[in-house]
Amino acid sequence: xxxxxxxxxxxxxxxxxxxxxxxxxxxxxxxxxxxxxxxxxxxxxxxxxxxxxxxxxxxxxxxxxxxxxxx
Numbered sequence: 001x002x003x004x005x006x007x008x009x010x011x012x013x014x015x016x017x018x019x020x021x022x023x024x025x026x027x028x029x030x031x032x033x034x035x036x037x038x039x040x041x042x043x044x045x046x047x048x049x050x051x052x053x054x055x056x057x058x059x060x061x062x063x064x065x066x067x068x069x070x071x
Contacts, residue, residue, distance in 0.1 A: 004035055014056040022055065036062065042069055 001007050011022050018024045033044045042065055052058050
């Protein structure tokens with residue numbers, strides 16, 4: 001996130017709100033979808049992201065999706 005999204009390291013912590021604290025907007029989200037697809041091999045579905053508010057939520061989402069994909 002530091003390199004790809006150019007987010008200051010001090011703004012990256014588990015409880016950081018993606019929009020409010022980290023400044024991630026809808027265009028950044030498009031970039032994140034591409035990055036996640038390239039790294040993990042699945043696409044983020046917008047309807048699944050409705051409960052994702054913090055960086056920790058996002059990490060949990062990625063972890064859940066990767067476990068599901070590996071079954």
